[in-house]
Amino acid sequence: MKKFNIVRSIAALGLVGAGFAANAASIDGVITPETITEFDSGSFAQIVTKNADGSGSFTAWGEVTGFNNISYDVFPGGQLTYSVTSDYTTNQINIPGDTLFTGGVITFYLDNLTAYDPTNQATAEDGTVWMTILGRDLNAVGDTFLGTINVLGGGGGTAFFDLLLAGLGTDVFDTNTKLIPTTGEFADFSWGSSILAGNTTTTTSGGVTTYYSTGSGDLGASATIPEPGSLSLLGLGMLAFSARKKRSV
Numbered sequence: 001m002k003k004f005n006i007v008r009s010i011a012a013l014g015l016v017g018a019g020f021a022a023n024a025a026s027i028d029g030v031i032t033p034e035t036i037t038e039f040d041s042g043s044f045a046q047i048v049t050k051n052a053d054g055s056g057s058f059t060a061w062g063e064v065t066g067f068n069n070i071s072y073d074v075f076p077g078g079q080l081t082y083s084v085t086s087d088y089t090t091n092q093i094n095i096p097g098d099t100l101f102t103g104g105v106i107t108f109y110l111d112n113l114t115a116y117d118p119t120n121q122a123t124a125e126d127g128t129v130w131m132t133i134l135g136r137d138l139n140a141v142g143d144t145f146l147g148t149i150n151v152l153g154g155g156g157g158t159a160f161f162d163l164l165l166a167g168l169g170t171d172v173f174d175t176n177t178k179l180i181p182t183t184g185e186f187a188d189f190s191w192g193s194s195i196l197a198g199n200t201t202t203t204t205s206g207g208v209t210t211y212y213s214t215g216s217g218d219l220g221a222s223a224t225i226p227e228p229g230s231l232s233l234l235g236l237g238m239l240a241f242s243a244r245k246k247r248s249v
Contacts, residue, residue, distance in 0.1 A: 025225035039219035078112030100143035104135030132165035153200030160187035193217035
């Protein structure tokens with residue numbers, strides 16, 4: 001399922017030359033370190049809606065802006081984006097305070113159609129599906145996301161996920177390495193997000209209050225990409241050999 005060609009190898013080698021902490025590799029055009037421990041999302045947005053009876057929902061979207069705490073262009077010519085494509089729901093939203101949500105499916109996209117816009121969820125959903133992950137039970141009763149919004153507008157979120165759909169070449173993330181402390185089970189991914197105070201706006205219409213927030217998020221992973229960065233050197237060597245052969249004819 002994985003693809004690796006000379007063009008991507010050259011891009012990966014350039015990234016190594018720019019100071020990447022580990023050898024570079026590629027998954028369907030996404031330039032990654034050889035070992036991935038974290039997806040970084042410096043541009044993350046969410047919407048929480050609270051109905052008059054206290055029930056509500058949660059959705060979110062964002063752009064992957066790097067891996068392993070290194071920011072760079074991970075998908076040259078486009079963006080690697082993600083979006084909650086099946087909203088989380090709850091019977092009781094607590095603001096301020098902690099809220100447990102159920103459900104939740106997040107889909108990642110290779111997006112080169114429109115520029116990502118943190119105010120428009122649709123711009124994070126208009127590409128080719130790269131990977132889909134499913135919310136994992138946090139407490140053995142079906143809750144899959146713990147979200148917090150405080151009185152100053154800050155907050156955060158905690159969740160765990162399993163790989164649901166490998167998409168293109170992303171089956172490497174099916175690892176079951178992230179411990180869920182409350183259940184003792186293992187998931188493929190762990191999620192943590194942070195929203196600074198003042199980064200939330202609130203509107204109310206027809207008895208429904210909407211909280212729009214921006215912040216940053218990290219998706220913990222544990223994966224080793226099969227194609228090592230050394231293949232980049234092999235690709236360049238083959239390219240140079242081909243050019244030399246043509247000149248000698």
